[in-house]
Amino acid sequence: MSASEAADRPVDQVRTPAKRGRLFGPGRTLAAIVIFAGLALLPLVANLIGDPFLVVTATRIMVFALAALSLDLLIGFGAMVSFGHAAFLGIGAYAVAILASHGVEDILVQTVVAVAAASLFAFVTGAISLKTKGVYFIMITLAFGQMAYFFMVSLSAYGGDDGITLDRRSTLLGSRLLSDDIALFYALLVVLVLAYLGLTRLIGSRFGRVIRGTRENPARMQAIGFEPFRYQLTAYVIAGAIAAVAGVFLANQAEFVSPAYMSWQRSGELIVMVVVGGMGTLIGPVAGAIAFLILEDWLAAFSEHWKLGLGVLLILLVLFGRGGLAGLAGRLTGGGRA
Amino acid sequence: MLKVEALESAYGDSRILFGIELAVAAGEAVTLIGRNGMGKTTTVKSIFGLLKPTAGRVLIDGDDLTGQPPHRIAQHGLGLVPEGRQIFPTLTVEENLVATRRSRDGGKAGRWTLEEVYRLFPRLKERRRNMGNQISGGEQQMLAIGRALMTNPRLVVLDEATEGLAPLIREEIWACLAAIKQAGAAILVIDKNVEALSRFADRHVVIEKGRVAWEGTTADLIATPEIKDRFLHV
Amino acid sequence: MSTPLLSIHDLRKSFGALKVTDGVTLDVPAGELHAVIGPNGAGKTTLIHQLSGNLASDSGTIHFDREKVSGLTMPERVKRGMARSFQITSILSGFTVLENAAMAVQARSGSSFRFFGRAGAERRLNEEAMSALDRVGLADRADRRASSLSHGEKRQLEMAIALATGAKLLLLDEPLAGTGHEESAALVALIAALKETHTIVLIEHDMEAVFQLADRVSVLVYGRVIATGSPEAVRSDPQVRAAYLGDETEAA
Numbered sequence: 061m062s063a064s065e066a067a068d069r070p071v072d073q074v075r076t077p078a079k080r081g082r083l084f085g086p087g088r089t090l091a092a093i094v095i096f097a098g099l100a101l102l103p104l105v106a107n108l109i110g111d112p113f114l115v116v117t118a119t120r121i122m123v124f125a126l127a128a129l130s131l132d133l134l135i136g137f138g139a140m141v142s143f144g145h146a147a148f149l150g151i152g153a154y155a156v157a158i159l160a161s162h163g164v165e166d167i168l169v170q171t172v173v174a175v176a177a178a179s180l181f182a183f184v185t186g187a188i189s190l191k192t193k194g195v196y197f198i199m200i201t202l203a204f205g206q207m208a209y210f211f212m213v214s215l216s217a218y219g220g221d222d223g224i225t226l227d228r229r230s231t232l233l234g235s236r237l238l239s240d241d242i243a244l245f246y247a248l249l250v251v252l253v254l255a256y257l258g259l260t261r262l263i264g265s266r267f268g269r270v271i272r273g274t275r276e277n278p279a280r281m282q283a284i285g286f287e288p289f290r291y292q293l294t295a296y297v298i299a300g301a302i303a304a305v306a307g308v309f310l311a312n313q314a315e316f317v318s319p320a321y322m323s324w325q326r327s328g329e330l331i332v333m334v335v336v337g338g339m340g341t342l343i344g345p346v347a348g349a350i351a352f353l354i355l356e357d358w359l360a361a362f363s364e365h366w367k368l369g370l371g372v373l374l375i376l377l378v379l380f381g382r383g384g385l386a387g388l389a390g391r392l393t394g395g396g397r398a
Numbered sequence: 399m400l401k402v403e404a405l406e407s408a409y410g411d412s413r414i415l416f417g418i419e420l421a422v423a424a425g426e427a428v429t430l431i432g433r434n435g436m437g438k439t440t441t442v443k444s445i446f447g448l449l450k451p452t453a454g455r456v457l458i459d460g461d462d463l464t465g466q467p468p469h470r471i472a473q474h475g476l477g478l479v480p481e482g483r484q485i486f487p488t489l490t491v492e493e494n495l496v497a498t499r500r501s502r503d504g505g506k507a508g509r510w511t512l513e514e515v516y517r518l519f520p521r522l523k524e525r526r527r528n529m530g531n532q533i534s535g536g537e538q539q540m541l542a543i544g545r546a547l548m549t550n551p552r553l554v555v556l557d558e559a560t561e562g563l564a565p566l567i568r569e570e571i572w573a574c575l576a577a578i579k580q581a582g583a584a585i586l587v588i589d590k591n592v593e594a595l596s597r598f599a600d601r602h603v604v605i606e607k608g609r610v611a612w613e614g615t616t617a618d619l620i621a622t623p624e625i626k627d628r629f630l631h632v
Numbered sequence: 633m634s635t636p637l638l639s640i641h642d643l644r645k646s647f648g649a650l651k652v653t654d655g656v657t658l659d660v661p662a663g664e665l666h667a668v669i670g671p672n673g674a675g676k677t678t679l680i681h682q683l684s685g686n687l688a689s690d691s692g693t694i695h696f697d698r699e700k701v702s703g704l705t706m707p708e709r710v711k712r713g714m715a716r717s718f719q720i721t722s723i724l725s726g727f728t729v730l731e732n733a734a735m736a737v738q739a740r741s742g743s744s745f746r747f748f749g750r751a752g753a754e755r756r757l758n759e760e761a762m763s764a765l766d767r768v769g770l771a772d773r774a775d776r777r778a779s780s781l782s783h784g785e786k787r788q789l790e791m792a793i794a795l796a797t798g799a800k801l802l803l804l805d806e807p808l809a810g811t812g813h814e815e816s817a818a819l820v821a822l823i824a825a826l827k828e829t830h831t832i833v834l835i836e837h838d839m840e841a842v843f844q845l846a847d848r849v850s851v852l853v854y855g856r857v858i859a860t861g862s863p864e865a866v867r868s869d870p871q872v873r874a875a876y877l878g879d880e881t882e883a884a
Contacts, residue, residue, distance in 0.1 A: 269752075284735060632876055
């Protein structure tokens with residue numbers, strides 16, 4: 061078939077690249093390279109323009125980018141809209157704070173505990189939530205998120221509503237390396253890039269295919285012999301664990317932990333980041349987190365009613381921007397979804 | 399008064415009708431017969447605009463009403479007695495009848511008033527205060543027919559007139575259909591029992607795999623007994 | 633006398649007061665193509681749902697390959713060799729044709745809790761998937777998005793997926809639904825070819841197809857089997873005649 065003939069066919073009928081069987085087109089890889097390279101250079105830029113605070117802000121943005129990335133596994137690839145994902149961020153953060161208050165400051169130990177705690181929480185709440193579908197799933201995950209929130213609020217031993225302040229950041233194998241803003245920044249960037257690459261691999265794996273197939277047509281998956289539940293639960297645990305790692309970095313970046321990290325509003329913001337960035341693209345939610353937090357800062361400078369402006373922008377994006385930022389970028393560069 | 403030309407219909411890309419040709423003259427009774435899954439109900443739905451045809455035309459008194467919304471079709475004088483009756487369960491029998499009543503155009507009193515319907519179906523009069531779902535299947539079918547009659551249609555279309563009903567009730571309904579025809583309405587009826595239908599039907603149209611496979615008068619049908627075996631039986 | 637591959641005994645299912653399956657008993661020997669026909673509302677699809685595991689019966693048993701399967705979930709039955717196709721096409725539209733079949737192969741080829749290897753590159757999965765596609769005649773469509781297939785091709789894909797599960801018994805629910813004349817003929821030829829290697833339970837309205845393909849036919853009316861036998865025997869059965877032609881007088 062000639063190129064012009066191919067161009068005349070509806071997008072649907074254009075052949076998917078057979079050999080590579082790619083899920084992510086070259087556009088997405090390019091976007092990822094641009095974003096991660098940009099982040100890698102950021103401390104240098106900050107130095108050049110004499111604004112070290114930029115690094116601190118960027119670290120915070122990357123925390124949410126990592127959390128949004130993990131949520132995309134659920135929303136974008138698994139069609140599991142979790143409205144309680146912030147709970148895992150909180151679990152990670154509290155693991156750091158609670159262990160530190162008992163003298164355990166090593167970040168590796170804290171991360172292992174954070175992941176273990178988050179995985180357990182995800183396993184139990186996921187096992188219950190995944191017995192439901194659609195709106196009910198959203199409500200039940202919301203409920204579990206709130207449960208975690210109120211649990212920490214009531215735990216006055218660990219600050220309750222006021223939260224806990226960390227005296228200093230976690231140690232890394234005995235050293236105080238992470239007390240340096242730039243060191244923490246790069247540590248998180250490495251984790252973020254690894255998570256992105258890992259999830260990209262995961263999506264193309266056997267497991268990833270089952271998750272994607274279940275999102276597409278659960279009845280069909282059952283009819284060929286897959287019990288969706290166990291795969292969905294595994295994805296739920298993986299996503300929770302990754303978000304907990306983000307929480308570990310959040311505690312270190314802010315040197316403060318409070319139950320607010322787990323609130324439903326935070327969970328909602330994560331969903332917004334994923335949707336705005338473009339569900340099911342992995343790099344989209346990263347961009348979404350960046351965009352959301354920058355916009356938040358920027359609009360806040362204008363007025364204290366910045367949330368109104370953000371809301372309007374969101375509505376416009378949802379109504380007119382199919383596929384979020386990733387979709388927009390895709391259309392601008394002339395490529396469709398591979 | 400009804401003319402269907404080269405009608406094609408599909409549910410998404412599941413194609414059901416491949417060019418149906420059909421005509422019902424004023425006052426005529428025509429049966430639409432054929433096995434299940436052949437496209438009879440789809441034909442009715444396409445005529446009534448419940449399913450928008452993908453090709454072909456539906457002409458009522460010469461006006462092209464293809465794919466028009468159902469209320470338009472009804473306004474042009476067609477009345478539907480749908481498959482499964484679809485009685486309003488939260489209304490009484492009487493309320494079901496009057497809810498969609500309509501006189502003939504021009505303000506003239508239509509042939510079918512509440513009293514006339516009750517005369518045709520005395521059982522409905524007995525049960526007129528029962529809720530729609532508190533009557534038997536046969537009574538529901540009568541109610542569905544009565545409801546259609548109350549709109550004073552010039553053509554009554556029945557999709558499965560007697561399915562699932564006891565033999566005696568079926569006889570009653572066939573007798574009523576004959577009476578309705580006597581009163582001047584045209585009829586297009588989907589049903590299984592060709593013999594019973596032949597008592598009042600003028601013509602028969604056999605649908606097989608989305609096409610008209612045979613068409614003829616009752617006399618033609620009697621003269622070609624293999625039609626029944628070939629198209630209706632297993 | 634060898635045990636039949638599929639054995640249904642006194643199967644019952646009601647929805648409220650409505651008896652949709654009213655004591656169905658049926659045996660299908662290995663290698664047979666058994667057609668289930670009946671007028672509207674007879675409960676044919678509900679029967680297939682109970683056989684495949686989509687719907688739990690109220691009572692009665694289903695035995696497959698000498699094992700009681702009535703209590704098993706659908707994926708468990710698929711693993712044992714019972715696969716179904718759907719009356720309303722149910723495929724993975726966003727995946728390629730090859731991937732659709734490969735998923736079915738993957739389901740029976742070891743664990744899917746593998747997180748890092750690229751499933752799309754697994755040779756064995758793709759080869760077996762291709763051979764299923766080949767059998768139904770979709771090999772040249774392997775790389776296309778499933779949503780871009782024509783309706784008839786999608787029906788073929790439904791069958792390819794069932795084949796790719798490696799099933800011994802195929803439950804085909806109106807495979808010819810919505811197809812035109814040519815597509816229909818192609819599918820009938822395909823099913824005829826599949827008869828040689830599979831046992832098939834076929835629900836269909838298209839009598840020509842049923843008579844071409846079926847070894848035996850069961851007629852289901854209001855949830856009960858009123859006749860079982862060769863197509864010709866069923867055709868001449870007076871009760872079947874009554875059911876189809878509505879001749880009340882002929883009903884015994």
